[in-house]
Amino acid sequence: MTVTAARPSRGRFSIAHLILVIPWVALVIDAWAPIRDNSFLWHIRAGELQIDGGAVLTEDPFSFTMLGEPWLTQSWLAELFYSWGEDVTGGLGFVAPMLLVLTVIAFVAISLVAYRRSGSTMSAAIVSLLTVVLMISFLVPRPVVFSFALFGLALLAWESPKLRWTLPFIFWIWASTHGSFAIGLAYIGLSLIAEKEWKWLPTAFVSGLVTLATAHGLGVVTMLLDFAEVGDTLALLSEWQRPGLTSPVFIPFLIGLALIVGGLITRRLPLRQLIVIVPFAILGATSLRAVPPAWMGLIPAVAASLGPLRVGTARRLGTVPAAIFAMFVLLLPFLIKGDGGLSEERFPVAAAAGLENVPTFHDDRTGGYLIWAEGPEFLVFIDDRAELYGDHMAEFVAVRDGDEPWEPLFERWEIAQALLPAGSRLSDEIVAAGWETVHEDEEFVLLRP
Numbered sequence: 001m002t003v004t005a006a007r008p009s010r011g012r013f014s015i016a017h018l019i020l021v022i023p024w025v026a027l028v029i030d031a032w033a034p035i036r037d038n039s040f041l042w043h044i045r046a047g048e049l050q051i052d053g054g055a056v057l058t059e060d061p062f063s064f065t066m067l068g069e070p071w072l073t074q075s076w077l078a079e080l081f082y083s084w085g086e087d088v089t090g091g092l093g094f095v096a097p098m099l100l101v102l103t104v105i106a107f108v109a110i111s112l113v114a115y116r117r118s119g120s121t122m123s124a125a126i127v128s129l130l131t132v133v134l135m136i137s138f139l140v141p142r143p144v145v146f147s148f149a150l151f152g153l154a155l156l157a158w159e160s161p162k163l164r165w166t167l168p169f170i171f172w173i174w175a176s177t178h179g180s181f182a183i184g185l186a187y188i189g190l191s192l193i194a195e196k197e198w199k200w201l202p203t204a205f206v207s208g209l210v211t212l213a214t215a216h217g218l219g220v221v222t223m224l225l226d227f228a229e230v231g232d233t234l235a236l237l238s239e240w241q242r243p244g245l246t247s248p249v250f251i252p253f254l255i256g257l258a259l260i261v262g263g264l265i266t267r268r269l270p271l272r273q274l275i276v277i278v279p280f281a282i283l284g285a286t287s288l289r290a291v292p293p294a295w296m297g298l299i300p301a302v303a304a305s306l307g308p309l310r311v312g313t314a315r316r317l318g319t320v321p322a323a324i325f326a327m328f329v330l331l332l333p334f335l336i337k338g339d340g341g342l343s344e345e346r347f348p349v350a351a352a353a354g355l356e357n358v359p360t361f362h363d364d365r366t367g368g369y370l371i372w373a374e375g376p377e378f379l380v381f382i383d384d385r386a387e388l389y390g391d392h393m394a395e396f397v398a399v400r401d402g403d404e405p406w407e408p409l410f411e412r413w414e415i416a417q418a419l420l421p422a423g424s425r426l427s428d429e430i431v432a433a434g435w436e437t438v439h440e441d442e443e444f445v446l447l448r449p
Contacts, residue, residue: 019125020344021329023132025109030139034343035092036141038368039384040082045371046073047083056215060388062371064359064379071388072216074223075143077176082349095141096340102149103139107131109152110296114303116159123306124382127299135250138292147178151296154184157378158191159267159300164200167207175211175220182224183293185211185285187276194275226387237364237386239289253284256295256302263305277301340368344443348419349373351444358416361409363400364393366419366444400426407433418447 032048035041042062050056050073056074060066073079085094107128116125139145157163167188176179188204191197211220243250260277263269269277277298284294342349347369355370357378362370367383382389382396389396398404402425409415418435420427422445430447431437439446 001362014121016121016125016324018329020076020111020121020128021326023128024104024138025333026132027100027107028140029337030136031096031103032337032340034338034341034346035095035141037142038347038365040095040140040142040181040368042368042375043075044082044086044384045075045255045375046076047079047081048086048377049376050076050080051083055437058219060385062380063367063382065381065392066388068378069388071385072219072223074179074216074220075146075177076215077173078143078146078178092341099139099141099145102145105149106152109156110299111151113152113155113159113300117300117303118306118308120308122304122309122320126306126309127303130252130255130302131295131299133358134249134295134328135292137249138289144180147174147180147184148292148296150174150177151180151184151187151293151295154188155296155299158188161200164203167203168210171207172210172214176214179220179223179227180293181211181220183297186279187297190276190279192208194272213215237384239287241288242285243288243291247288247427248286250284253291253295256298259299259305260298263301266305266307268307269301269304270346272390273301273304325327348444348446350441351439351446354446355419356417356448359414360419361406361413361415362419363421364396370419381415384421402426402429406430415449420445420447 003024046057049061056076058070060069060071081098081326082094085098086092088094110129110131111124114124116120118124118127135148137147149168150173154167154174157166157170171181171184174184185204185208188207192200192204212218214220216223243253245254260269264271265272280294280297283297284291294356344350346365348366352370355374355378359379359381360370361381364382364384367380370378370380371383382393386393395404395409399406406426406429418427418430420430422440422443427445427447435447435449436449437445
């Protein structure tokens with residue numbers, strides 16, 4: 001039920017304002033959590049190679065299975081930043097501050113958009129809380145985190161006509177850092193149609209055109225087509241599988257859809273907004289990875305559906321109590337945050353120390369780590385670049401899961417070493433075949449014939 005209160009005097013803070021600060025705690029703790037994302041790690045080495053070579057990558061430099069095959073790195077601008085950050089900090093010290101800055105940009109933009117659409121601080125706070133629950137597990141240092149910040153800025157620019165001139169600049173950067181720029185362009189195009197903002201058609205057109213003027217030129221289209229062609233391969237990766245209806249990630253999404261239905265029934269949302277709502281609702285159901293951008297595309301509709309809630313705004317706090325609470329919330333996460341760094345449970349930090357530079361079998365997670373820690377001199381068997389490996393990844397999954405025998409694949413690639421999760425079915429089979437255990441810890445085992 002909506003509770004309406006008289007508008008208090010300016011310069012005072014309400015409970016709703018303070019709720020808006022709460023996501024900050026999650027963002028700080030997440031930024032300094034141990035690094036578990038293998039995809040991010042190989043991007044650092046990609047940036048290093050591009051700086052040294054003075055050109056973007058156009059073929060695979062990292063694996064002995066696909067070495068020299070055509071491949072375009074879609075995140076070249078982010079990769080240059082990663083390599084620069086590693087050089088400046090002497091390691092991975094740049095990761096946590098980078099994550100915090102990018103996620104704060106995304107959340108501030110989301111909150112402002114929600115406030116503009118709803119006219120309510122409490123509605124903006126609710127949207128922000130739903131967003132942090134839905135997206136927290138996706139706030140990792142890989143290039144997708146740049147897309148969240150850029151999508152937030154694109155949403156804010158569209159909501160503020162005086163800022164729409166920035167859209168071409170936003171989309172040029174977006175197309176240089178992550179392939180999801182196409183989703184952002186779809187949002188702008190659909191919103192333009194739904195709101196009949198025809199005078200902004202040239203701006204939308206230029207925003208799309210500049211994505212073809214990045215370092216890869218028309219290659220950005222090729223990259224999108226490559227992803228579309230390997231849908232079956234992508235489905236082998238957990239992040240590309242359909243989200244569970246009761247998963248923590250999807251529950252906020254369902255809540256948002258329920259609010260939108262309510263907004264359509266109460267006519268807070270005009271029916272023409274279905275032009276935007278329906279495609280983004282469908283997108284969110286396609287894969288786990290698609291849920292965050294789909295949610296961001298629905299945020300304006302969710303906020304408008306909530307409307308001008310006044311709950312939490314009737315009770316105003318004095319400046320001093322509000323400042324004390326805000327300082328407490330802002331400083332608390334820095335007192336309980338972790339130390340960052342690589343997760344040794346996730347990556348074979350100790351086991352990799354015993355590697356020889358010979359053809360090695362390992363999984364895609366380990367591949368990303370080895371490219372960063374040992375590459376590019378040490379060539380990997382596979383990593384998570386599904387658009388490159390295609391059917392080769394499907395064969396790897398079949399061997400890893402025991403659906404196909406490992407001997408033919410090992411013979412074909414002259415595998416002389418295997419770095420596998422300890423206690424896995426495949427590692428047990430290889431040991432049973434007479435391979436020697438060179439290293440073993442709680443997480444990984446290194447084997448040689």
